[in-house]
Every structure is written in C-alpha cells, then in structure tokens.
Amino acid sequence: MIRLLAALLAPLVVIAGLVLGLPTHQGEDLQRVIGAQADADGQAAAALGGAVTEATTAKHAAPRAASLRAAAGTDATPTALPLGVTMTGLSSAVVPKEKAVVVRGRVVNDSDETWTDINVYACSSGAPITSSHELDHAAEATTDDVVCGRTSVFTTIDSLAPGASAAYRLKVDRDRLGIGSQPGVYWFGVQALGTSTEGRDSVADGTVRTFLPQVGESAGPRPDAAFSLVLPIRARTLHTADGRLANPDTWATDLGTGGRLSNMLALAASAPAGEATLLVDPAVVDAVRELAAGNPARDLGTATVAPSDDASPAAADPDPQDDATAAVADDAAAWLRSFTDVARRLPVLALPYGDLDVAGASHHDVRALARARQESEAVFKDLDVAATPAIVPPNGLLPAEARELADGATVIVSSAALPDSLATADAVPSSVSIGGEQVLVAGSSLSLGGPGPTDGSRALALRQRLLAEGLLRSDEDATDPALVVLPYDADPGPRVAHFFDELDRSFLRLTGVSAPDGTAPELEDLAYPSGQLDREIPHSTFAEADRLTELGDTLDRILPRNAGLAATAAREALSATSYFARDTSLAAAELEGTATANLGGAVAWFDDRLASVDVSVPRFVILGSTEGPFAMTVTNDLTRPIRLGIRATTTGGLDIRAPRTINVPASSSRTVNLVARATGPGVHSVVLVVTDEDGHPIRKSQDISIRSRDVGWVIWLIMGGGAALLFGAIALRWRKRLRARAATPAVVPGRDPEDGTTTDTETPEAP
Structure with missing residues (x-):
C-alpha cells in the first residue's frame, strides 16, 4: 500500500519541483514574480511620480525608495528579501546583436537562517519602456512593483549560512535573453530562489535589476x-x-581603497x-589635509595647512607605533594629490x-x-x-x-x-x-x-x-x-x-x-x-558660530606671527552650520547634538586662551602736576609671545603718550609707563582700548579718571623766594662781619691804648 502511494505521489513531487525551481520558457511567456500588480510600463509605479525627495544618508536603493514613497504620500513599503543580490559586472551595456551577455555578482544571505539549493536566474522583460516619463517611474519602482521573467539560464549555490555570500556568473546567449527586436529599454536582472526552513516557492527570495537599452535600426543619423x-x-x-x-x-574608510x-x-x-x-x-579638501598631517588637535602653534608645490601637505610624522594613523595619513596624502590633478583638468x-x-x-x-x-x-x-x-x-x-x-x-x-x-x-x-x-x-x-534595490x-x-x-x-x-x-x-x-x-x-x-x-x-x-524652515540650522547656532569666528580672529591678531587661528575658527564655525549639521542629518547618522556640543567646546577653547592675556591699569590716577606717568601691566600666560597696541580716547585738555607696540614674551608679564599731559587742572576721563599692532580693538575698553594739579608756578615761586632769602641772609651776615673787623683798632706794643703815650720799659739783661 505504501509503495502504491509513493508511486502515485512521485509524479506530483516532480511536477512541484519543476514549478518551484526550474526556469520558465523565454520570450512572450515570461513569468510574473514577487506578486507584481502592474505591467512593466510602470502602472503601479506611477504613484511615485512627482515625488519630492530629500537626500538622506542611505546607501542603498531600498531606503531611497522608501523616502520616495513617503514623499509621494503612500505608506507602501518594499518587501524585505532575505537574499541580497548584487550585480558587479555586465559584459554588454546594450542588447547585443548576436553575442551573449555575461553578468556577474554575489548573493548574500541577509537572514538569520541557512538557505540551501539557491538557484540564481537571469531574467528580463518582454515589453520595452519607450519614453523618459515611463523610465522615471520604472527607476522609482520597488521590487514589489516589477514584472520580470526568468530565463532558462541559471546557476546553483548549494548553501549559504547567515551573513555568508557566494559569487555567481551567468552567460546568457542572445537567443535565450527573452528580449525581442523592438527598440527601447528593457529590464534585465538576476533573481535568486532558495529553500529555507519554511520550504520553497516560486517567489524570488532575492533580486537585482538594471536597464538594458536596445538600439533599433535607423535609416539616418540619430540625434544625440x-x-x-x-x-x-x-x-x-x-x-x-x-x-x-x-x-x-569614517574618513579612513571613505579615503581608503574602495571607499x-x-x-x-x-x-x-x-x-x-x-x-x-x-x-x-573645499572643507573636504581641508579635512583630508588634516588627516594627512595626522589629524592634530588645535593649538597656538598650528598654522593653516598650506599646500606645497605639488599640493600635498608637509605632513607631520605620525606616531610610528600607530599604524592605523600612518595608513590614513598615506591614503589622505595620495587622495589629495589625485584630487588636485583632477581638479586642474575638469571644471x-x-x-x-x-x-x-x-x-x-x-x-x-x-x-x-x-x-x-x-x-x-x-x-x-x-x-x-x-x-x-x-x-x-x-x-x-x-x-x-x-x-x-x-x-x-x-x-x-x-x-x-x-x-x-x-x-x-x-x-x-x-x-x-x-x-x-x-x-x-x-x-x-x-x-x-539606476533602479533599486541596487544603489543607483x-x-x-x-x-x-x-x-x-x-x-x-x-x-x-x-x-x-x-x-x-x-x-x-x-x-x-x-x-x-x-x-x-x-x-x-x-x-x-x-x-x-x-x-x-x-x-x-x-x-x-x-x-x-x-x-x-524647521530643518534649517537655527539662529542660536549661527550666533554661536559668529562668536567662535570673532574669538579666533581676536586671538590670531595678537600673535606676532600669523598662526592661522582666524581661518581655523571661521572654518570650524562654517562646518558646524552645514547642511550636514542639521538635526535631521545628524540623527540619521546617530550623531544627535554633536555639532552644538563641539561648537560650544571650540568657543570655550578660544575663550580660555584669550583669558590668559590680562591687562591691568589703575582706575584713578593723580598727577603731581600737569604731566606725569602711570603704569600698565600686561600678563601673558600663553605659550607664545604676543604683541599689543594701546589706543586712548580722552576728553579735551588731556593727552596720553603710549608705546606703539607692546611685546610680551610667552608666560611672562611686562609693565610699561604711559605718560599723561594735561593743559589745565581738573579730572579728565580716558577710555583705554587694547588693540593689535594695526589698531584693531581686541579687548573691552577700560575707563580711567586722571586728576591733574596746576601748581608748578607756586612751587617755583616759593623755592625762588626761599633761595633769595637764604642768599640775602648769607650776604648780610658777611657784610656785618666785614664791618666789625674794619672797626676794631690794631694793638701797638709800648703805647697805652687809652691815651696813646709811650711807656719806657726795662729790658732785662741777658745773663
């Protein structure tokens, strides 16, 4: 009894196998696949016409098609197929007259289960697309909307584990291509049908497609x-x-081989x-330069990277222990050289x-x-x-x-x-x-x-x-x-x-x-x-970017040798206000908030450096006369020397003399004297502005009050009077002395000083 049942069921099994796994006939009897609901002229795809699309970070046509449908107002989503099929080579770009078409690619198991007995078929359409409008619809159509018939040409992949892939190669003779002689554009693709734990059916488990034009016979020259x-x-x-x-x-991947x-x-x-x-x-070019230089951090000694004669940067030697950094630097330098050559040749x-x-x-x-x-x-x-x-x-x-x-x-x-x-x-x-x-x-x-699911x-x-x-x-x-x-x-x-x-x-x-x-x-x-409007970079971000630009310009101007910090800050600010810094773009790349955070960090970096330069002046100055000095101290805690200037604005009656430039070495301070000269007594206001050497303000102005006393003539009068009294007293004293000396008589021996008579004196004998 069992043998009898087996004999009866055997033909049914064979027929089912032929239906599910064997190729169909070519030509007009092309097989409908993937539950298509319209013909190849794009009737189902017409719903996609006129769709407004916005570029996304998607790399494949499946998400691209999803964005098209969303923009078109339809909720349809393409069927996710377990087997991914790629087309990496096509021997003939148009339908050949006689020779075969060779197509190459790979089949990838994108599912979580093993697939076996995978038949990979070439497929084509029987009716051509004959207008640009129809071609637009066909390109936007998903695999759910496509009619394509499998030819009798196929190859088999025994098994694919999850994540595994295998190469295929199909050679389709012209007479087995399934395309007639009518000119126009035809579908040409590859479909994979396999067996999973759910069994096997006639619906393709993976597909890839492209357009294959057929040029008709023309009696005359065809317009291009x-x-x-x-x-x-x-x-x-x-x-x-x-x-x-x-x-x-990401940059390393994009610049490397195959990136x-x-x-x-x-x-x-x-x-x-x-x-x-x-x-x-041009920011991409600058970014590649930075990578070629080892992607260094921003510092006061880093100038804007300038190209050499061959437009390749003088790259800093990366850490020899960091092979990855060295490899990226090499790829970046090679890319930059190639880019420069191409950009000088193409518009x-x-x-x-x-x-x-x-x-x-x-x-x-x-x-x-x-x-x-x-x-x-x-x-x-x-x-x-x-x-x-x-x-x-x-x-x-x-x-x-x-x-x-x-x-x-x-x-x-x-x-x-x-x-x-x-x-x-x-x-x-x-x-x-x-x-x-x-x-x-x-x-x-x-x-x-081109059409999906391949990246167009x-x-x-x-x-x-x-x-x-x-x-x-x-x-x-x-x-x-x-x-x-x-x-x-x-x-x-x-x-x-x-x-x-x-x-x-x-x-x-x-x-x-x-x-x-x-x-x-x-x-x-x-x-x-x-x-x-809601997707645009907001006003607050532009304001923060402007602040970064101003801070970089200010810091750059006080350095005696241009360090390129102004350009560095401006370019970082512009990159932070890019289309690719929009919230929607960052969210798609899983980088939410990074642009704002990094912009704020850059502002803080420049703020800290500028805060390392301090200028100290007294708020109130008293001059002993109409002219006198007062001190100003400049402290530089930066690792590079700075050069400043001073500009003073005063009310009438006061003049300030200051050094043209003030040079302060790194990590040091310097005290300089400013001289104030007033034309009259009183309190004068001075607005002191710290500038760069060209006179552009770099620091907030400081108000100083200066009080002058116009008492110089009194001091000289008193001093002159005192000197006159001193020398007068000395002269009078000498005069009195001289008079006294002149009035005293001389004493003569033997004469009585009272009456002038002479008196004999006895001279004793000598012994």
Whole structure:
C-alpha cells in the first residue's frame, strides 16, 4: 500500500519541483514574480511620480525608495528579501546583436537562517519602456512593483549560512535573453530562489535589476542626447572641541581603497576632459589635509595647512607605533594629490565652505554666506585650481532669500522644486528663469541613477540609466541637455575604469555644466515647503558660530606671527552650520547634538586662551602736576609671545603718550609707563582700548579718571623766594662781619691804648 502511494505521489513531487525551481520558457511567456500588480510600463509605479525627495544618508536603493514613497504620500513599503543580490559586472551595456551577455555578482544571505539549493536566474522583460516619463517611474519602482521573467539560464549555490555570500556568473546567449527586436529599454536582472526552513516557492527570495537599452535600426543619423554629469565631493566635516576632525574612522574608510570618496575621485579621474564636472566642498579638501598631517588637535602653534608645490601637505610624522594613523595619513596624502590633478583638468563648481546651510544662513546670518565664499576662494587659490562659485543644496530645495544672495554664483536646484506641470512633464527643463535670474535644474529621478534595490549611483547602475535615458531622449529629439547631479553621498563603487568608455555611443553626448540658453521657462518662484524652515540650522547656532569666528580672529591678531587661528575658527564655525549639521542629518547618522556640543567646546577653547592675556591699569590716577606717568601691566600666560597696541580716547585738555607696540614674551608679564599731559587742572576721563599692532580693538575698553594739579608756578615761586632769602641772609651776615673787623683798632706794643703815650720799659739783661 505504501509503495502504491509513493508511486502515485512521485509524479506530483516532480511536477512541484519543476514549478518551484526550474526556469520558465523565454520570450512572450515570461513569468510574473514577487506578486507584481502592474505591467512593466510602470502602472503601479506611477504613484511615485512627482515625488519630492530629500537626500538622506542611505546607501542603498531600498531606503531611497522608501523616502520616495513617503514623499509621494503612500505608506507602501518594499518587501524585505532575505537574499541580497548584487550585480558587479555586465559584459554588454546594450542588447547585443548576436553575442551573449555575461553578468556577474554575489548573493548574500541577509537572514538569520541557512538557505540551501539557491538557484540564481537571469531574467528580463518582454515589453520595452519607450519614453523618459515611463523610465522615471520604472527607476522609482520597488521590487514589489516589477514584472520580470526568468530565463532558462541559471546557476546553483548549494548553501549559504547567515551573513555568508557566494559569487555567481551567468552567460546568457542572445537567443535565450527573452528580449525581442523592438527598440527601447528593457529590464534585465538576476533573481535568486532558495529553500529555507519554511520550504520553497516560486517567489524570488532575492533580486537585482538594471536597464538594458536596445538600439533599433535607423535609416539616418540619430540625434544625440546631451547630459551634464556633476560628480560631488561632499562630506560632513565637523570638528571636535579640541579641533580634531570628527569621525576619523569614517574618513579612513571613505579615503581608503574602495571607499566612497576614493571611488568618486577615481570616477572623475577616468572622465575625459569636458565630460564631467566636479562639485566640491573645499572643507573636504581641508579635512583630508588634516588627516594627512595626522589629524592634530588645535593649538597656538598650528598654522593653516598650506599646500606645497605639488599640493600635498608637509605632513607631520605620525606616531610610528600607530599604524592605523600612518595608513590614513598615506591614503589622505595620495587622495589629495589625485584630487588636485583632477581638479586642474575638469571644471569645478565650488560650494560655500563647509557646505554651509545656505537656506538657514539666508534667514538667520547672511554674513556667514559671505565668509563661506571667502574661505572657499582661499582654498582653491592655494591649490591653484580655477573654480566657479555655486549654490547646490543637497536636498535640491532653496528659498527665494537664498537665491537673491547668489551674487552671480551658479544655482542648481532639483526638479522636485518645480511646479507639478513642469516636474511631471515628459521633458523636464534643465533651467528656469526667476525674476530675470537663471537657475539650473537637475532631474530628481535621473540624478538618483539606476533602479533599486541596487544603489543607483553605482557605476554600473548609473551607466545603464544614462544609456537608457539617452536612447529614449534621442528618440524624442530632446536637444536640451539634461543635468545630472549625483546625490551628495553617491558611491560609484570601485569598478569605474570603463564607465565613460561604455557611454561613448552615437546617441549620447556628455558635456560640462553650461549656462542656460535664454529659452528657459519663466517662473514666479520655486517650491520651498514650510517644513524645511524647521530643518534649517537655527539662529542660536549661527550666533554661536559668529562668536567662535570673532574669538579666533581676536586671538590670531595678537600673535606676532600669523598662526592661522582666524581661518581655523571661521572654518570650524562654517562646518558646524552645514547642511550636514542639521538635526535631521545628524540623527540619521546617530550623531544627535554633536555639532552644538563641539561648537560650544571650540568657543570655550578660544575663550580660555584669550583669558590668559590680562591687562591691568589703575582706575584713578593723580598727577603731581600737569604731566606725569602711570603704569600698565600686561600678563601673558600663553605659550607664545604676543604683541599689543594701546589706543586712548580722552576728553579735551588731556593727552596720553603710549608705546606703539607692546611685546610680551610667552608666560611672562611686562609693565610699561604711559605718560599723561594735561593743559589745565581738573579730572579728565580716558577710555583705554587694547588693540593689535594695526589698531584693531581686541579687548573691552577700560575707563580711567586722571586728576591733574596746576601748581608748578607756586612751587617755583616759593623755592625762588626761599633761595633769595637764604642768599640775602648769607650776604648780610658777611657784610656785618666785614664791618666789625674794619672797626676794631690794631694793638701797638709800648703805647697805652687809652691815651696813646709811650711807656719806657726795662729790658732785662741777658745773663
């Protein structure tokens, strides 16, 4: 009986295995997967059209698609698949005429259980996408919305433990590709189906997809579609309270082999001249310099890092015991050399220093934007790199106040800021005119690159999206260049060597960012949602940043040799008021409150140093006459010498003479005499201001009262009278003496002094 049941069930088991695990037929009989509810033309994805997106810290298309849906007002979330599939290589960027397509990648087990018997299939769509509008929807669609049919080509992975991965390679002959002869853009992807503890079904457990254009036969030359590709060099450049670059581990990863900034620079380096434009935050360049110098703490002896002839820093020797620091310094120095070479060859758009929150600055501190431009110009001047000022918010949104402060800078916004009539048009304009000012427009969907779940900025995904867009735009005779600004955190991946070679097609042309041609649509204004106001850097943070800037400028000016502290403070302040210092951005990176705390710490550092310089003067001075000195003591507890000046403002009738400069050695004090001269008696007010040697005030003024006594002539009169009396008395005394001496007669022997007679005297005999 048991044998009979087994015999009856065996065919059913075989049929179930064929249904669940074997490939389907190709061509028109393509299989629906992942419960799709619309066809490949994007009917289900149409709900995503016109979505307003803001750049996030997400690195993959799944969270990116989630933000698109949230902006579009839908609560749908993509299905989380247990197996992650990547596509790292695609032998043909377009559908080949005859030869096979080879696709490579990896399958990763993202679940908590082991998967076995994993079949990895190539899949494609049967109907092409034929318009740019449809392509936008397709790129924004999630894996839940995609129809793709598995071909008969597959390979098998026996088992994957949690977190494990395995490589795959599929070679799909042209006649097994499942794509007909109709021109247009097709889906091409890879799906993984495996067995878990819940069993096995026909729904894909992991998938990756891209676009594969098919060029039709043309009777004549096909018009080319132009693209302006902008490659961002942007990152968060916050500093700690002691002046070190924050998050050095993240920087080490980004600058190392295969890191985000390293990959983006490699992509730029592979671009032929004029076929790409760099969008650079100069604070990133400064941050790399700091890392190349060992990421030292801020101190009074540290000057602003200046490039050498080859633009590489004179890096301080890191601790030989710290291999990690040495490795980061080497990577940073190499990146900086490469960047300088690339920036001198490609056009450069220079962002305000620190990627300043221009929207917030326009509402709270317009001076910050002027400082950010000055610091940006200084960095590129040091590098000997020609750069064009630009304002390009990471989220693509800019208020009218910020646009009015552009002052000739190139302004680029996202098409999400356009009215719906333009944002959802078949051909989104690449520029608009507002009040006579031209504003460039980057396509929000096109800038996100290829479809998810792959990161759309990866070189392969971006390349296929540009080719697909180029093919469709050439069919639509679109001559207006499309502007493509990659997201600020775009990572093209390490495989970028042949990116621009594959884009060298007859229907596609890459250009630099060019000025609008004057035919741009006229608009009254751009959209700036009210919710954006709450996301801006607040006024209190800008005020604290201004204080840091002022303190750094003050401390820098009293040092006899410029230590670069003014620029250091200004640049740290600008980085603390960056778009990437917004609360929402910091929260996404799990760095809540760090920008405010570090800014406050920097202010305290400069405050402490300035408090180490003390000037002591008496508040009340009494002069013994109309002129006299009084003392001033300068104490310098800094580890470097200082140089000060004195400026005195007085009321009428008083003049103060002081040394032009006062030099005080490190860790010492000096007393100097100031001389006051009054033209009359009375109390005079003096306002004494401590300045730098150029006369700029550096300390709060001090009020001094000086009292003078105009009694000098009385003293001289008394002294003269006394001298006259003294010498008169002496003369009179001598005169009396002389008279007395003259009046006394001389005594003559033998004469009586009474009557003058002579008296005989007896002279005794000699014995």
